[in-house]
Amino acid sequence: MTNTIIRVAIHNLTKTQGAFVVKHGKSDLKVTQTMQRVIDDLTALYAKRTSKSYGKFAVDEDRFPTEKHLRAYFNVQPSDFTTLTHKMMETLKAQAGYKGAATGGHVFFAHFEREERQYLLIAIVNEKLGASMTSDLDVQDVRHLDMDGFRFAGRINMTSWANGEERYIGFLKGKREVSEYFKEFLGCDTTVQNRRDTAELVQALMAFATDEGMDTPSKDDFLARAKTICERSAKAQEELSFEALANELSPQDPERLMTVLADPDLRLNDGFVPDRRALGPLIKFKGKTSTWSIEFNRDAITRGNVRFNAEDNTLTLTGLPEDLTAQLRAEYSQDG
Structure with a gap:
């Protein structure tokens, strides 16, 4: 540039x-x-x-x-x-x-x-x-x-x-x-907005994992460890240092992650206390419409319990809990 x-x-x-x-x-x-x-x-x-x-x-x-x-x-x-x-x-x-x-x-x-x-x-x-x-x-x-x-x-x-x-x-x-x-x-x-800062950090970490070409298990592990580190700071009410985060999260090559987190175009505040409420996307997916809502952990994809078809924009869920299965069977038997 x-x-x-x-x-x-x-x-x-x-x-x-x-x-x-x-x-x-x-x-x-x-x-x-x-x-x-x-x-x-x-x-x-x-x-x-x-x-x-x-x-x-x-x-x-x-x-x-x-x-x-x-x-x-x-x-x-x-x-x-x-x-x-x-x-x-x-x-x-x-x-x-x-x-x-x-x-x-x-x-x-x-x-x-x-x-x-x-x-x-x-x-x-x-x-x-x-x-x-x-x-x-x-x-x-x-x-x-x-x-x-x-x-x-x-x-x-x-x-x-x-x-x-x-x-x-x-x-x-x-x-x-x-x-x-x-x-x-x-x-x-510099009025601190911990929840917003946490959400922006989460997006940066997810983008980094994608840009690095991590496979699904590696990405899951990377983001789960990031959540653990951030939650530890949140629980202790300690400011999160990007340098310390990169050294612990990516010890083999912390410089690559530090370069991303330091990018002034991202405007990520260093040294804020993470807000635990904003850490969910590191391990969870969720969404809703006017008629339903869904939330599942990232490892559900890894285990094959959730499968996404990008061509027809559909989700397939397996391993449904027994109580939900019973409710659905009862509902559909009445319709029959």
């Missing part, structure tokens, strides 16, 4: 003697090959991180003005990326000042488009010391961007926001006391 960069800016947030200072860079940086690679790397690395949270803009725009600034950016033509990023830097500076654990760094802003959807990525990247070879085969110190080590990043799906969707902001959670200021800088309301 190609990221088409529309605008990019880099500013600095520096902590000096307990206070934060903003240094503005250019807000109309050219999209060179290096810049494209850096932004592509940041978006890819952000996507791989499992510990993300999702939400929408908070209602109070006086306390959390990012939505207001973004709206102005879209409504004013030609759009002014300089004003947007400068105002967002002032908000970041203010929020960082409230948190003692906050740190500064190079703040990247990238407005880009991918698959006909527009995004705003914000990431704080620091530098680290490395080494390079000289022409006479010696080594020398060199400072470079610590791309793998960034802790603060967020992404606003501006297309979803404009369309009035429910969740369009994502950010790295990290340690609560450290990342809280970045969440408030974005103005993100």
Whole structure:
């Protein structure tokens, strides 16, 4: 998937003697090959991180003005990326000042488009010391961007926001006391909806099992174990970590599952307490019409008690319980 960069800016947030200072860079940086690679790397690395949270803009725009600034950016033509990023830097500076654990760094802003959807990525990247070879085969110190080590990043799906969707902001959670200021800088309301989060996780796990081409017994086992893990967290009222879930559920290759769960396009909240009421689809099928309802466990298919004919859209049930059989025999004998 190609990221088409529309605008990019880099500013600095520096902590000096307990206070934060903003240094503005250019807000109309050219999209060179290096810049494209850096932004592509940041978006890819952000996507791989499992510990993300999702939400929408908070209602109070006086306390959390990012939505207001973004709206102005879209409504004013030609759009002014300089004003947007400068105002967002002032908000970041203010929020960082409230948190003692906050740190500064190079703040990247990238407005880009991918698959006909527009995004705003914000990431704080620091530098680290490395080494390079000289022409006479010696080594020398060199400072470079610590791309793998960034802790603060967020992404606003501006297309979803404009369309009035429910969740369009994502950010790295990290340690609560450290990342809280970045969440408030974005103005993100992350009101937890455990039942909805659980239902979305269930759908992601079922899709993963299908996409991996698991046979029926393997799929049944995978989803049943997923239900057991989620129920354990629910019973203990403990937040479910996607990394821990992937390591236990798919120990041979947890990275494949973590990549799916971390996909920002799925907007799966990491670190919620599963709702047991929403776990049923992992092992159950159910449906109803105006005249009947049905529910059966997944292993009924494996055992052959339930057979589905996709061509004529029918179900065949075998091994009916005696009381139901007796009722049906009595009913049909009366009709005869």
